[in-house]
Amino acid sequence: MNFNTALYTDLYQLAMGQAYYLKGKHRTQATFDYFYRKAPFEGGFVLFCGLEDALEWLENVSFSEEDLQYLSDQGFDKGFVEYLAGFKFTGTVKSVAEGDVVFPFAPILTVTGPVVECQIAETFLLNCLNFQSLIATKASRIRYIAGEDKILAEFGLRRAQGYAGLQASRAAFVGGFDATSNVLAGKTFRVPITGTMAHAYIQSYDDELTAFRDFAETHPDNCVLLVDTYNTLKSGIPNAITVAKEMEKTGKKLIGIRLDSGDLAYLSKAARKMLDDAGLSYVKIAASNQLDEHVIRSLREQRAAIDIFGVGTNLVVGHENAALDGVYKLCSFEDKPRIKISENLKKMNFPGEKQVYRYFNDDGQFVADAITFETLEAPGSMAHPFEPHKRMPLRPASARPMLKAVMKDGKRLFPERSVRDIAMAAGENLRQLPDEHKRFDFPHVYKVGLSREMEQLRDRLKEEKLKESES
Amino acid sequence: MNFNTALYTDLYQLAMGQAYYLKGKHRTQATFDYFYRKAPFEGGFVLFCGLEDALEWLENVSFSEEDLQYLSDQGFDKGFVEYLAGFKFTGTVKSVAEGDVVFPFAPILTVTGPVVECQIAETFLLNCLNFQSLIATKASRIRYIAGEDKILAEFGLRRAQGYAGLQASRAAFVGGFDATSNVLAGKTFRVPITGTMAHAYIQSYDDELTAFRDFAETHPDNCVLLVDTYNTLKSGIPNAITVAKEMEKTGKKLIGIRLDSGDLAYLSKAARKMLDDAGLSYVKIAASNQLDEHVIRSLREQRAAIDIFGVGTNLVVGHENAALDGVYKLCSFEDKPRIKISENLKKMNFPGEKQVYRYFNDDGQFVADAITFETLEAPGSMAHPFEPHKRMPLRPASARPMLKAVMKDGKRLFPERSVRDIAMAAGENLRQLPDEHKRFDFPHVYKVGLSREMEQLRDRLKEEKLKESES
Numbered sequence: 001m002n003f004n005t006a007l008y009t010d011l012y013q014l015a016m017g018q019a020y021y022l023k024g025k026h027r028t029q030a031t032f033d034y035f036y037r038k039a040p041f042e043g044g045f046v047l048f049c050g051l052e053d054a055l056e057w058l059e060n061v062s063f064s065e066e067d068l069q070y071l072s073d074q075g076f077d078k079g080f081v082e083y084l085a086g087f088k089f090t091g092t093v094k095s096v097a098e099g100d101v102v103f104p105f106a107p108i109l110t111v112t113g114p115v116v117e118c119q120i121a122e123t124f125l126l127n128c129l130n131f132q133s134l135i136a137t138k139a140s141r142i143r144y145i146a147g148e149d150k151i152l153a154e155f156g157l158r159r160a161q162g163y164a165g166l167q168a169s170r171a172a173f174v175g176g177f178d179a180t181s182n183v184l185a186g187k188t189f190r191v192p193i194t195g196t197m198a199h200a201y202i203q204s205y206d207d208e209l210t211a212f213r214d215f216a217e218t219h220p221d222n223c224v225l226l227v228d229t230y231n232t233l234k235s236g237i238p239n240a241i242t243v244a245k246e247m248e249k250t251g252k253k254l255i256g257i258r259l260d261s262g263d264l265a266y267l268s269k270a271a272r273k274m275l276d277d278a279g280l281s282y283v284k285i286a287a288s289n290q291l292d293e294h295v296i297r298s299l300r301e302q303r304a305a306i307d308i309f310g311v312g313t314n315l316v317v318g319h320e321n322a323a324l325d326g327v328y329k330l331c332s333f334e335d336k337p338r339i340k341i342s343e344n345l346k347k348m349n350f351p352g353e354k355q356v357y358r359y360f361n362d363d364g365q366f367v368a369d370a371i372t373f374e375t376l377e378a379p380g381s382m383a384h385p386f387e388p389h390k391r392m393p394l395r396p397a398s399a400r401p402m403l404k405a406v407m408k409d410g411k412r413l414f415p416e417r418s419v420r421d422i423a424m425a426a427g428e429n430l431r432q433l434p435d436e437h438k439r440f441d442f443p444h445v446y447k448v449g450l451s452r453e454m455e456q457l458r459d460r461l462k463e464e465k466l467k468e469s470e471s
Numbered sequence: 472m473n474f475n476t477a478l479y480t481d482l483y484q485l486a487m488g489q490a491y492y493l494k495g496k497h498r499t500q501a502t503f504d505y506f507y508r509k510a511p512f513e514g515g516f517v518l519f520c521g522l523e524d525a526l527e528w529l530e531n532v533s534f535s536e537e538d539l540q541y542l543s544d545q546g547f548d549k550g551f552v553e554y555l556a557g558f559k560f561t562g563t564v565k566s567v568a569e570g571d572v573v574f575p576f577a578p579i580l581t582v583t584g585p586v587v588e589c590q591i592a593e594t595f596l597l598n599c600l601n602f603q604s605l606i607a608t609k610a611s612r613i614r615y616i617a618g619e620d621k622i623l624a625e626f627g628l629r630r631a632q633g634y635a636g637l638q639a640s641r642a643a644f645v646g647g648f649d650a651t652s653n654v655l656a657g658k659t660f661r662v663p664i665t666g667t668m669a670h671a672y673i674q675s676y677d678d679e680l681t682a683f684r685d686f687a688e689t690h691p692d693n694c695v696l697l698v699d700t701y702n703t704l705k706s707g708i709p710n711a712i713t714v715a716k717e718m719e720k721t722g723k724k725l726i727g728i729r730l731d732s733g734d735l736a737y738l739s740k741a742a743r744k745m746l747d748d749a750g751l752s753y754v755k756i757a758a759s760n761q762l763d764e765h766v767i768r769s770l771r772e773q774r775a776a777i778d779i780f781g782v783g784t785n786l787v788v789g790h791e792n793a794a795l796d797g798v799y800k801l802c803s804f805e806d807k808p809r810i811k812i813s814e815n816l817k818k819m820n821f822p823g824e825k826q827v828y829r830y831f832n833d834d835g836q837f838v839a840d841a842i843t844f845e846t847l848e849a850p851g852s853m854a855h856p857f858e859p860h861k862r863m864p865l866r867p868a869s870a871r872p873m874l875k876a877v878m879k880d881g882k883r884l885f886p887e888r889s890v891r892d893i894a895m896a897a898g899e900n901l902r903q904l905p906d907e908h909k910r911f912d913f914p915h916v917y918k919v920g921l922s923r924e925m926e927q928l929r930d931r932l933k934e935e936k937l938k939e940s941e942s
Contacts, residue, residue, distance in 0.1 A: 003472060003634055003655075010628055010652040011666030015690060019672065022689040030675065070658045075692070115675065126629035127636055157481055158597035159794040163474055163634035165598055181481040184474075187541045195482030200801035201490065203809045204501065204586065207939065218493040219486060221546070230812050230940035261813065313794045322793035323630040323784045330671035338674045341701050342732065468678065469701035 001163070006061045006087060007070070009123040014076065017116040021080045030115040031332035031353050033107040034125060037346060040134055040321040041293075044443030045433060047140045047426055048108055049171045050132030051098035055412050057124050058089045089117050093407035094374075096356075098417065099174060099426035100402065101433050103446045105385055106356045106369045108326075110403060113410075115333065122328045130326040131164060132171040134318040139175025140430055141293045142311060144438050145300065151308040153194045154180040155288060156316030168316035174423050176430075177311075189419040196222070196258070202229040208236065212243045216254070220247070224256040224286060227271070232262055237271050241278045256284035256308065264289065265302040272305035284308055292319065293440065337457060341465045345386045350450065351457050357399040365434050369402070370394060372451035382449030392449060472634070477532045477558060478541070480594040485547065488587040492551045501586040502803035502824050504578040505596060508817060511605055511792040512764075515914030516904060518611045518897055519579055520642045521603030522569035526883050528595050529560045560588050564878035565845075567827075569888065570645060570897035571873065572904050574917045576856055577827045577840045579797075581874060584881075586804065593799045601797040602635060603642040605789040610646025611901055612764045613782060615909050616771065622779040624665045625651040626759060627787030639787035645894045647901075648782075660890040667693070667729070673700040679707065683714045687725070691718070695727040695757060698742070703733060708742050712749045727755035727779065735760065736773040743776035755779055763790065764911065808928060812936045816857045821921065822928050828870040836905050840873070841865060843922035853920030863920060 020026040039045055063071070063084050072081050091113020102108050109129065111118050139154075146152055154172040157165040169185030179192040186193035197215060205211035208230055216223045225243065227236025237257065244254035257275075259267050264287045275283050287299075288310030296309055313319065329349040330338050337351030350371060357378040359367040370382040378399035384390035406413055436444035450458070491497040510516055534542070534555050543552050562584020573579050580600065582589050610625075617623055625643040628636040640656030650663040657664035668686060676682035679701055687694045696714065698707025708728065715725035728746075730738050735758045746754050758770075759781030767780055784790065800820040801809050808822030821842060828849040830838040841853040849870035855861035877884055907915035921929070 001472060001474060001634070001637065003637075005655060007655040007658055008628075008636075009654055010626070011654050011657075011664045012652065012668055013666075014654065015667050015693075016669065016672045019668075019686050019689040023685050025675075028675075030671075032671070067658070074657075074664065077689075119669075119671065123629050127631055127633060130630060131633040155481070157479075158594050159601060159796075160598055161632040161635035161788065161793070162598060162602040162638040163472070164632035166472065166474075166479075167633040181483065183480055183482050183485065184476060184478040186482075186545075187478055187538070193482045193545065195484075196486050197483055197490075198487065198590075199811050200501075200503070200590070201487045203801050203811055204491075204496075204499075204804040214494050215490050218490040218548075222486075230936060235940040261818070317632065317788070317793035319793055320791070322632070322788035322790055325630075328629075330674050333675040340670050340674055347732070465701060469706040 004057060004060050005067055006063050006120050007067050009120050013119040013122060014071065016119055018077050018080045020116055021083055022077060026083065026116040027114045028334050029112065030118050030330060031110055031112040032118050032122065032328050033331050033349065033354065034109040034129060034326060034328050035105055035107050036324055036326040037104055038325055039104060040137060040318065040324055041141060043137070043141065043440070044437040044446055045101050045103055045137070046133050046324065047136040047175055047430070048096055048100045048102045048129070048133050049098055049136035049174045050129040050167070051095055051109070051406070052416055053132070053167070054125055054128050055093070055407055057128065058093065058121060058407060059410065059412060061089055063087055087117075087120070088410060089121060090114065090410040091117055091407070092405060092409070094403040095406045096402045097404075097425065099422045099429060101366070101429045103369055103448045106371055106448050107354050107403065110354065112353070126326055126328055130324040132167055133326070134321065134324040135168050135171035135316065136175035136426070138315055138318050139172040139177050140426070141440070142296060142309075142315065143176030144430070145293045145297045145440075146309055147300070151179075152177045153308060153310045154182070154315060155195070155310045155312040157182045159313040160316040165316065170419055172315055173419055174426055176423070176427060191419055196224040197226050199226065199229050202226065209239045209242060212239050213246070216243050216247055216252075220250070220252045223247070223254055224258055225254065226258045226260060228259055228261045232259065232267055233270055237274050241274065241280060244280050244283060245278070254280070254283050256286050258286040258288065258310070260288050264306065265299055265304040268305040269303070286310060288312065290314065297440070337461065339458065339461045339465070341462060341469065348458070348462065350454060351461055352454070354403070356402040358402050359394050360398045360400070365432055366446070367398070368392065368394060368447040368449065370399070370449055370451055372454050374403075376451065376453060379451035382451060383455045385448065385450050388455065392447060475528060475531050476538055477534050477591050478538050480591050484590040484593060485542065487590055489548050489551045491587055492554055493548060497554065497587040498585045499805050500583065501589050501801060502581055502583040503589050503593065503799050504802050504820065504825065505580040505600060505797060505799050506576055506578050507795055507797040508575055509796055510575060511608055511789065511795055512612060514608065514612065514911070515908040515917055516572050516574055516608070517604050517795065518607040518646055518901070519567055519571045519573045519600070519604050520569055520607035520645045521600040521638070522566055522580070522877070523887055524603070524638070525596055525599050526564070526878055528599065529564065529592060529878060530881065530883060532560055534558055558588075558591070559881060560592060561585065561881040562588055562878070563876060563880070565874040566877045567873045568875075568896065570893045570900060572837070572900045574840055574919050577842055577919050578825050578874065581825065583824070597797055597799055601795040603638055604797070605792065605795040606639050606642035606787065607646035607897070609786055609789050610643040610648050611897070612911070613767060613780075613786065614647030615901070616764045616768045616911075617780055618771070622650075623648045624779060624781045625653070625783070625786060626666070626781045627783040628653045630784040631787040636787065641890055643786055644890055645897050647894070647898060662890055667695040668697050670697065670700050673697065680710045680713060683710050684717070687714050687718055691721070691723045694718070694725055695729055696725065697729045697731060699730055699732045703730065703738055704741055708745050712745065712751060715751050715754060716749070725751070725754050727757050729757040729759065729781070731759050735777065736770055736775040739776040740774070757781060759783065761785065768911070808932065810929065810932045810936070812933060812940065819929070819933065821925060822932055823925070825874070827873040829873050830865050831869045831871070836903055837917070838869070839863060839865060839918040839920065841870070841920055841922055843925050845874075847922065847924060850922035853922060854926045856919065856921050859926065863918060
């Protein structure tokens with residue numbers, strides 16, 4: 001399946017493209033901001049993910065002959081289809097880094113270029129960035145609650161949303177997972193893969209002990225035994241202990257056992273004791289079965305003896321949200337700042353080409369983000385975006401600009417970053433985010449505000465538009 | 472991105488494969504059943520979708536040289552990797568038809584073949600069938616509540632889970648949608664595409680009326696105007712009426728207006744009246760903005776004047792579930808029936824190679840499904856699968872077998888069906904499903920049961936396994 005076609009977009013992008021083209025405005029410069037309004041999972045942040053895929057798509061996207069024929073058949077204007085034959089993305093992209101922690105309403109990525117190019121790119125950018133950021137954020141929550149000492153394995157491919165399984169595995173790794181069961185993801189992104197056996201393997205034998213023995217013999221260096229096919233405490237663990245002892249005689253060690261049903265807190269503690277009593281304290285305990293950050297929190301509270309968490313469905317589909325509400329809004333056209341009016345202030349966007357400054361405290365922790373124009377320095381104070389009476393002083397000397405040019409004239413400015421590098425950077429960024437923004441219940445709201453100049457322009461444009469639409 | 476590689480699987484499939492290979496059992500015949508346990512959306516059924524993709528994958532799957540090198544690098548046994556070099560799927564697949572309505576616990580698809588082939592196929596089959604069936608089911612619920620007279624458009628690509636956007640559009644069409652905004656899906660699956668303009672187009676103009684005029688001029692035959700950028704009732708609809716009247720003078724007709732925010736019930740009724748008063752009763756009203764089957768039900772109750780529903784996020788991610796719990800369980804190995812024991816009867820599976828018979832009443836409506844062995848005729852009665860005292864008489868003369876061979880020796884037995892044909896068949900099948908199983912609140916449970924022979928074997932194997940694991 002070739003997703004590098006510009007047809008992987010919404011029809012209205014092309015319909016608007018035709019309108020611009022026929023009016024001679026298709027080359028008019030526009031700027032769009034990508035941002036989100038509400039953090040998923042009732043949390044306080046998003047871990048930005050998917051930029052590498054987005055840049056690769058932008059650098060390679062085109063319409064094939066077959067695509068153009070299809071558009072002609074759909075009734076598109078002949079001249080417009082000819083224009084699309086030479087289509088490529090020639091714009092500029094500024095973005096926070098992949099693996100950065102980002103907050104509601106602050107631009108994460110901006111696209112500047114001929115309006116038709118910006119519009120055709122919109123759908124793929126939203127599709128790619130919304131999903132991967134959602135999953136990376138979910139993964140980071142699971143890592144946060146599991147702790148740095150646990151091994152986290154992503155097992156979601158069978159319940160992932162179709163082809164999204166590949167991107168989900170990548171995003172889970174960026175968000176802090178150690179390995180995936182998805183072999184194609186392992187090869188594509190050079191991340192560790194993991195997995196040993198299913199119940200079917202045990203069932204294919206007349207008895208569990210022989211199944212375990214054969215598996216240990218054929219996987220002497222990476223043997224994890226699934227112990228819940230018949231009866232975890234009476235059959236599975238005793239048989240695993242027998243095999244572990246037999247492995248010791250050949251100089252090998254059983255890596256672990258896996259629990260996949262029942263009460264994981266109770267069973268893991270019982271299993272730990274049985275293994276320890278047998279002198280097998282090195283054998284790790286893995287657990288899986290409908291895990292998410294809330295179940296893992298509960299397991300930790302109960303002091304479950306689990307070393308490895310296998311997380312599937314809830315991670316790779318981003319349950320409960322399943323979608324991030326990221327949007328892509330026009331903020332400049334023909335060098336004029338633009339906004340959309342709404343009775344709901346939160347549904348408006350901020351005008352003009354922007355920079356976001358992040359402020360740090362003396363411990364290097366995030367304090368606040370201020371949105372201003374890209375031509376301005378870091379402001380010394382900011383206003384709440386929707387409650388203008390709330391103002392906050394800021395220390396410009398501690399500020400760093402978040403948006404950096406990553407693509408110019410349609411060409412990437414930096415070489416591709418490895419998924420491993422992005423994951424390491426993400427871990428570092430998450431450490432700089434204070435815990436009160438990471439907690440699950442009513443996280444403290446991270447402050448994002450507007451510079452005085454941004455606030456003033458937004459209010460002036462709003463007044464003008466309201467007057468026009470009511471006149 | 473090439474998803475036709477056998478690497479798009481879980482590592483444990485290959486780990487088990489190596490164990491079977493080294494023990495000389497990789498060619499042993501096995502049968503697996505695909506089924507689900509709980510209908511999504513608190514509903515009563517699933518609309519089966521994704522079979523064509525599954526068969527295409529099975530017919531073409533292989534390991535490339537690069538894939539094999541990767542597996543060698545991961546430490547797989549040399550002999551096993553050599554075996555994989557010649558890997559293809561050579562098994563038999565029986566399945567219900569794509570577009571069939573299916574119920575919990577009844578096998579939907581069965582795979583018989585050399586055990587390693589069946590295992591490697593598991594992950595893709597689950598990934599593909601679970602997701603597309605989830606979305607087709609969601610779409611069918613939306614069609615059910617919207618009614619046959621409404622136009623349903625799928626607008627989800629920007630919030631779809633990455634590459635899954637393509638499969639989501641296909642499944643939405645199978646489930647009863649009329650069109651998609653996803654241009655690549657339109658081309659790939661030959662389904663209608665739809666879409667006109669975003670707010671950004673209006674904002675790029677200094678005034679809304681000029682934006683509308685230019686769009687109508689450049690899309691004289693398919694113009695739908697988005698009317699909520701500034702003020703729906705005071706600006707958007709009056710401007711749309713002006714343009715519609717201007718179009719009439721050139722012999723053209725405005726197709727519709729689109730509402731994308733605010734109270735859709737109130738605004739649609741106000742819009743209808745304004746359009747009708749202007750002599751524009753032919754102009755249709757489209758609505759979008761976080762729609763799903765529940766919002767559409769409420770809009771219908773309020774007699775909203777909406778002709779076209781544009782449904783995005785909630786459809787294409789299958790909210791609230793985001794995943795179907797379909798599983799793939801070993802039921803036969805080396806010609807011996809197999810089960811997995813569980814303290815929870817519902818987590819057990821049924822043994823042996825099966826057929827599912829569906830019984831009809833005199834009006835051609837579905838009555839019940841009975842699970843039996845594939846060598847047996849339609850039974851004259853069945854037992855509840857988990858409450859054996861509940862029995863039900865059946866009329867064998869009204870029964871039809873559901874599972875039919877669709878692939879033999881790794882080759883498809885029938886030519887590919889078009890998405891349009893599948894959607895038509897799905898519509899017909901849904902009409903045969905009584906309304907009490909389609910309602911949203913506490914749907915009546917459709918009866919799925921076991922023939923006496925199936926019940927007896929399941930109980931006998933369970934007793935045997937329990938005795939073994941406790942001895």
